Amino acid sequence: MPLYIVQNDITAMRVDAIVNAAKESLLGGGGVDGAIHRAAGPDLLRECRTLGGCKTGQAKLTKGYRLGAKFVIHTVGPVWRGGEHGERDLLVSAYRSSLELALDNKCETVAFPLISSGAYGYPKDQALKVAVDTIGDFLLIHDMTVYLVIFDQSAYTIGETLFANIAAYIDDRHINDQEEPCRCNETLDQMGESFSQMLLRKMDERGITEAQCYKRANIDHKDFSKIRTDIHYKPSKSIAMALAVALELPLEEAREMLGKAGFAFSNASKGDIIVEYFITHRNYNIFEINEALFAFNQSLLGG
DSSP: OOOOESOOOOOOSSEEEEEEOOOTTTSSOOOHHHHHHHHHHHHHHHHHTTTTOOOTEEEEEEEEETTTSSSEEOOOOOOOSSSSSSSHHHHHHHHHHHHHHHHHHHEEEEEOOOOSSSSTTTOOOHHHHHHHHHHHHHHHHHHHEEEEEESSSOOOOHHHHHHHHHHHHHHHOOOOOSOOOOOOOOOHHSSSHHHHHHHHHHHHHHHHHHHHHHHHHHHHHOOOOHHHOOOOOOHHHHHHHHHHTTOOOHHHHHHHHHHTTOOOOOTTOHHHHHHHHHHHOOOHHHHHHHHHHHHHHHSSSOO
16 A cells, blocks of 8 residues: 655544654653644543653554544654764664554554654654655555655755756756646557556566555555456556556656556656656656655655
């Protein structure tokens, strides 16, 4: 199941579990921690007092009380001390411990804040990289829908060099703010094979299993099964692009596959140009692509 990056208040998320970026005492604090305690009500603090705190990099679970989530997973991220004191390993552990606890409690949907990126001072671009990499690795093995919740998009940042390189790539190619009309209106007979047929053929050629394909594309397995079984199924442009990324197609083959769905890469779309940038640079990590799309306020790929 997919990873979504969304702008929202995490206390408003209706999921099985929300993750609290807590202090070791688990007795509340400022930022996300304080907001979750206020929204959940005093019973959350009462239960937290029975847990005996939590070490950095670990996680503990409570009920959600007044929240829309059934559970709160409390995890303690590291305080940034320059990056030479094991901060990254501890932050990875905070995400993994939370995900494993969610899995143990049969949670199908989980919402995370960007742990340690507030008062604990972890650089936001590095905190984001750890979050996306760790959650992405987990989702390649397990089925769960995960939301990375950003409260204020102005505080969201990817690496400066990557942002600058993508911005320059967009400037070189972007022509206007109006979507170009698609010229991919061939019928199934004219195209020779449908999108679904091409997808299955390329999966077979590359030795990619169904699970590998839909996970790499950030697509729910139920949506993928529709594409696989219906020869006439036309996916959205987002899903078609995501599947081209999952198959690690070079740009010309990605263009061809997108055409089978009735779409085309457009120099009028910043989102299309960003996806083209990653394909051109042979970076097919769907989660990193979606990081960049979110940073440029574009629609994400996949489910």
